[in-house]
Amino acid sequence: MRYDPNVELPRHGYHRDGLTEGEIAEQAAAAGPLAASVRELIDAVVRTEIAPAELDDVRHQVEALTERLRAQQFDGSYGIRFGEAGDLRNWGNAVVGLKNAIAPPLHVHRDGTRVWADVELGAAYEGPAGLAHGGVSALLLDQMLGEAAAAARAPGMTGTLTLRYRAGTPLGTPLRLEAYAERTGSIKAIARGRLTTRESEPTLCVEAEGIFILPRWARGADLDAN
């Protein structure tokens, strides 16, 4: 998504920081791998079996690293930022955010108005034993349906989301997420998607349908979904 740099930003949480492409690339090159290392740490904390006293020691070191990162930080959340060239950065996003260790993160690809992403979920996404949490599938599919609405030039916030669980979503297995906008209007889009295993004969795990609505403040704000 791009934002016309000549139009006033519509809302709190949207920042134009004027970073050059070089500055953005430099930030991404350090922040992306750091978030990835914390994803590994999250997994290791779930799965570790080292002794309690050692866990305490690791915790003290984690606290020291947090303090170091917090020596210089912004208030609140990352929001949506636009650099010099107008490119959108949502690096704090819980599903696709480059700086967010909670996000798997999804790398969403566009093929016309169809969007897709491949992912494998580890131990930190568990719900039922050995399976992804039903709410994690909902989280990923909400993002995918929103991306499909945006790809069809009808971006919006989730109005309704309906999920049908057809089979358990296995952890530690290649998965595919797909979505497309079925209908779009000037302020509303209906999107559909699904989560399957990535095999020669895929298992359909979850189906999703959602209505996405352009918020009032953004109507006429000339947001370009591409």
Place this chain on the structure above:
Amino acid sequence: MRYDPNVELPRHGYHRDGLTEGEIAEQAAAAGPLAASVRELIDAVVRTEIAPAELDDVRHQVEALTERLRAQQFDGSYGIRFGEAGDLRNWGNAVVGLKNAIAPPLHVHRDGTRVWADVELGAAYEGPAGLAHGGVSALLLDQMLGEAAAAARAPGMTGTLTLRYRAGTPLGTPLRLEAYAERTGSIKAIARGRLTTRESEPTLCVEAEGIFILPRWARGADLDAN
């Protein structure tokens, strides 16, 4: 939830590890604060503005900690474990898991068959600028509805989940989640819930309805939801 220690465990991912209450308390006392410290680290990684070279240095230290935790770890996911007394531990769960830094975690309270939890979501749960990701609300509500079904002695896996988004869910604001089972049968329960702000005049942010189904393998397995 408890599991009768005399009944055979139904499924891969369920373990009876025979830990005593003292051993469980000792593990919780170290693993809980460690996961909490990693939650702070996740937040700090999103919000930090320290220089890229420093981020690289922090990353190397995170990698060393991960390696230390992985020196002794189990394969796969945490699953569902039962100690000597039969108490269930789902410490890897993405919403309520004690060892899971992705989980806020929710502390779910029961008041008869009604369940509720208070939470405040930080920068790592962002979707739209300054607001919780719609899928994060779905994740939390899926767990709450499942807990409500279990509280009504009709535990199950999510069959369908429908969410209606009424207002944006603010980050950095006290929130309340509530749910109850509207109808229960021997293998199916219908649960409803909502997410509101926690104010004298709460804002209704999200409503949810779900059908929870006891999996085939668990029917007759004498799982006691309490």
